[in-house]
Amino acid sequence: MLSGVLKLGSKAIAWLTAGLGTVAALAVAIILGAFEATPDQQYPQYPNNETVDAGQWRIKPLSARITSKRAFGVSPKDGQRGVIFEAELTNLTARSSKDYYGVFHLPSLIDAQAEKPMIYMERDASLLPDLHPGMTEKMAYIWLVPANTAPSDTVELLVTAKTYKARDNLTGSPGWYNDHTAGIVRIPASTEAEEQ
């Protein structure tokens, strides 16, 4: 049809089709967000000791320390260190939730070698309690990491947030979806002296 109008050879038509096809495929990929995961994003750094809203949670990073001693219910084994991070958390949603479990992450290099965090309420050292709407509590996150990968003077943590959808696509129920890294916390860490 096109060759009839423009009087082009079949080779030229083939090149033209291939070129247009590539451009169209790239355009569709960009529209669908295929390049959103490229790692050139700079996350905002959250100030320490100040409150910041991150999705479902209002967070206030307080302190961090590296220890080889028992803290709450967690004892580091030989060759391990406990990374203890304290923060104030306020549930901004309308329902009690334990979803603060995934809010703070170590950077992926350390996280790959760390054990899953244990999270305690400072008030009475209860493990992973529900946090209720509007009730601010001080929580302690504890990761066990190999001693050689433990951060020395500054603990860096990625803050994961979710976004609210009034209706999800499958069931139409409201909820918090789409994990994304909202910011980063860099907090000076004290190291507790090792007992010999």
Added chain:
Amino acid sequence: MKRRFGNIIALCLAVALLYGMQHSKPHYMDLTGPIPVYGKMHETVRARLFNVTVDDVAFARELTVEGFGTSKTLTTSGVWVVVSAQLEATTASNVVAQASWVGPTGLQYDSSDRTGYVPGLPPHAIDPGLPKPARFVFETLPDQVSGATLILSNQLFPRLDSQVRIAIDRFKKFNDGQPLILDSFDIRRPMAVSGN
């Protein structure tokens, strides 16, 4: 030509109809949601699998619980709510696992899991013909007390099953409507049994 035109008209009509239905008809989660059973304090409220009578609601700054032979005193950043009730299964033994305190603005405070396993607190295993005293413990904010609703159901997320909603209106309060908040509440305190 006429037939193709007709097809396009039919397609447009179908899209418009479906769009209209999507926005005007109730969603799946609304259709398959819990079936509310409304009730008041001091009267027997009948759900599909259990009957419940709420006898008393008390508020306290501290809560003393005993589990596995040790007693502990729990503090809170808000107030503790202790609901005393009678539970009885209707046709078969079952478990009442879910209790929530819903404030006047709809914030949902699930029953506190900081107590650990304590006899007399949920989940309550109940049997037909054997009414049993049961307590529910919540943490909430003082401004979520007046106009609150107690929600009880067998499952965490009841679907197409009854959910009891009891308006909480009778509790010890001052003339300005503020609740009387005790310094501490001991969960081992025996319950006043209504009707005896």
